[in-house]
Amino acid sequence: MTEAALRDPDADDMTAWRRHFHRCPELGFEEFRTSAFVAAKLEAWGYEVTTGIAGTGLVGRLRFGRGGPRLGLRAEMDALPIQEATGLPWASQLPSKMHACGHDGHTAMLLGAAQRLAAMQRLDTDWNGTLHLIFQPAEELGGAGGARRMMDEGLFDRFPCDAVFAMHNYPGRPVGRFYVREGAFMASSDRAVITFHGVGGHGAMPQLATDPTVAAASTVMALQSVVARNVDPQTAAVITVGRLEAGRTYNIIPESAELELSIRALQPDVRALLERRIHEVAAGQAQAFGLRHTVAYERGYPVLVNGGPETALAVRVARQLHGDDCIDADATPLCASEDFAYMLAERPGCYLMIGNGDNGHAGGVPTGPCSVHNPSYDFNDRCLDTGAAFWVALATEFFHPTA
Structure with a gap:
């Protein structure tokens, strides 16, 4: 690995990655280019990369010291069969395919964290544990989607995790503010x-x-x-x-x-x-x-249930990063659904939301808040650095707790 490969990415790096994914959206189990892009980055940063899980899914593994706890962080890669109407310069170049749920942003955030953590693994010898970065296909396909298939193909047997975490953007909420709750969080x-x-x-x-x-x-x-x-x-x-x-x-x-x-x-x-x-x-x-x-x-998807210790860890990390007011730790449950619920049914963990702000566009002009699964939706790039920093801080606390 070169010093250049391990340098700390800035928001511009993640924005470029995110907009690349947005221009070239791929539907569930068709994420071949996205998966190859992610795998190449992870390999360049020193991760052990296993591809072909659930077809287009992959896991990047990074070991810190010997033994220790095992952490899983997950992001989804698939787009939706929607004709984009934002008119933005980085709009989808493919007809009737669009990143209308922000999975392009989730993947870019986890990649940004991956690069930072690789640099830290090289420089910090006090950590012990194994990090598994799970890049999942086909979240949008319901009960037959990517999480269930990755697990059926032995995800947690091959890549054991003592806890798993995932994050999703939340349109209409302040940019970078976090939302979570212990117990049932999604329907x-x-x-x-x-x-x-x-x-x-x-x-x-x-x-x-x-x-x-x-x-x-x-x-x-x-x-x-x-x-x-x-x-x-x-x-x-x-x-x-x-x-x-x-x-x-x-x-x-x-x-x-x-x-x-x-x-x-x-x-x-x-x-x-x-x-x-x-x-x-x-x-x-x-x-x-x-x-x-x-x-x-x-x-289809079961109820998504956040574990108590893992939710407490997420809340503590967010507050350490941005202060007590940056997170709603008793957020209202959502009647939307998520196939990360399957992973939480087998491993303890936590799923949280990050505010996406006013993210609607028409003809390239901002229009205000816009729901996901909407042709005018766009992920807010201002979330990228906040989200990546949260993942880095969470891993830091998980492998080298200060409390």
């Missing part, structure tokens, strides 16, 4: 498809048909009562009917109607309750309207 995410099977017919002779659209419409309304009347009002739960599909033209009663649902919960027992009630509501509606029905229910 489970399930999907259901309810299909009503009737008898088609002429729209002018409904008495000769059995109309599934009426049952579908009634079910949309009946499902609203599940959260409103079956779930404790102090407990978060969501049932969203994202798709209702029936028929092809105005004067034909169709043979079937289909609803597609997104289901979220912050507690396992509430998750089970929602699943049971959705089956019961669908069955009741089918019986009421004289139809057959089917429910295809798919469980």
